[in-house]
Amino acid sequence: MTSTPATPTAAEVRELATHAEELAAAIDNLAGVLSQADPQGRAGFRLPDAAGLVRQAAYELLETACDLRPAYRLFTFCSMGWGVCPEHGSTLIAAGGTTHCATPGCGRTWGYRREIAPCAELATHRLIDIAGETLLCAGHAVDARNSGGRVEPFTP
Structure with a gap:
């Protein structure tokens, strides 16, 4: 047995x-x-x-x-499968195992390859499109707006 x-x-x-x-x-x-x-x-x-x-x-x-x-998950997280700068969106550059935001004056850095890791930011917005509803962090919401998506605030 x-x-x-x-x-x-x-x-x-x-x-x-x-x-x-x-x-x-x-x-x-x-x-x-x-x-x-x-x-x-x-x-x-x-x-x-x-x-x-x-x-x-x-x-x-x-x-x-x-x-x-x-x-114990008290928060809802962004559902995107890659990371972005939480303020500027898809502006990340990776080198030597670290990632930084390329936006002048931002200064944010992460000690891992953030652009290939699932997003770990809190969901603050929802994207509504033909595929349905997707929960997004503020950084991914910037990109969704720039792509012409309908983005609304999200409160868990």
């Missing part, structure tokens, strides 16, 4: 996410040490990307923990 493995708890998944964040910080530290030892960057040039990937894994783990405890 085989036993069914126990379903992990949200706390166990959050603990794993904490370990991933610690690993990302250790990789960042290693990148800093190597940049001092090898100013040409031949030895550690891959490390910022590696740290960004580990941070993305930590984010996905935290989202999974929330999925395991849906009653």
